[in-house]
Amino acid sequence: MSTNRTLRAVxxxxxDTAKPSTETEEKLWQALRNNPGSTATALSxxxxxxxxxxPKILTxxxxxxxxxxxAGIADGGSRPADRWSITTDDQPTDDQSTxxxxxxxxxxxxxxxxxxxxxxxxxxxxxxxxxxxxNAIGKALDRSSGAVHNALEKLVESGYVxxxxxxxxxxxxxxxxxxxxE
Numbered sequence: 001m002s003t004n005r006t007l008r009a010v011x012x013x014x015x016d017t018a019k020p021s022t023e024t025e026e027k028l029w030q031a032l033r034n035n036p037g038s039t040a041t042a043l044s045x046x047x048x049x050x051x052x053x054x055p056k057i058l059t060x061x062x063x064x065x066x067x068x069x070x071a072g073i074a075d076g077g078s079r080p081a082d083r084w085s086i087t088t089d090d091q092p093t094d095d096q097s098t099x100x101x102x103x104x105x106x107x108x109x110x111x112x113x114x115x116x117x118x119x120x121x122x123x124x125x126x127x128x129x130x131x132x133x134x135n136a137i138g139k140a141l142d143r144s145s146g147a148v149h150n151a152l153e154k155l156v157e158s159g160y161v162x163x164x165x166x167x168x169x170x171x172x173x174x175x176x177x178x179x180x181x182e
Contacts, residue, residue: 039081
């Protein structure tokens with residue numbers, strides 16, 4: 001008896017977060033490619049996986065910068081469902097087929113070195129006076145607002161940045177740091 005086995009590529013350091021590693025992740029990734037902008041529930045149904053599994057995987061991929069979450073729009077009912085889309089070049093364009101093709105890295109899809117985003121955020125605040133939300137800085141740097149928020153909180157802990165407002169969260173360069181630059 002011979003058994004057909006599916007061979008999988010061994011992940012390299014450049015691609016280990018860029019591709020799904022389990023069969024469940026493969027199914028969810030394909031569902032996301034075929035249904036961009038769908039809710040986690042719709043994606044779990046399309047992928048044939050558990051409804052509680054999809055949000056966990058999607059949240060992890062969001063932290064890795066592979067997918068983007070768009071907050072649902074409230075229309076008077078309960079909390080609206082967030083919608084998910086792929087943020088990397090793994091999403092096919094008009095001139096690409098959906099077959100597996102070599103991945104082209106954009107600047108955003110490449111992972112930064114540890115602490116690099118913190119430095120980018122600090123540089124942004126140094127170059128731009130005023131108060132900024134994580135979302136505004138994220139848009140300016142073409143990075144996720146969640147990652148920028150985490151970097152800002154680390155900078156607050158170290159004293160380089162101050163949180164000027166809790167709701168909505170806004171940050172500025174600490175006065176002591178700004179004074180030493182002049």
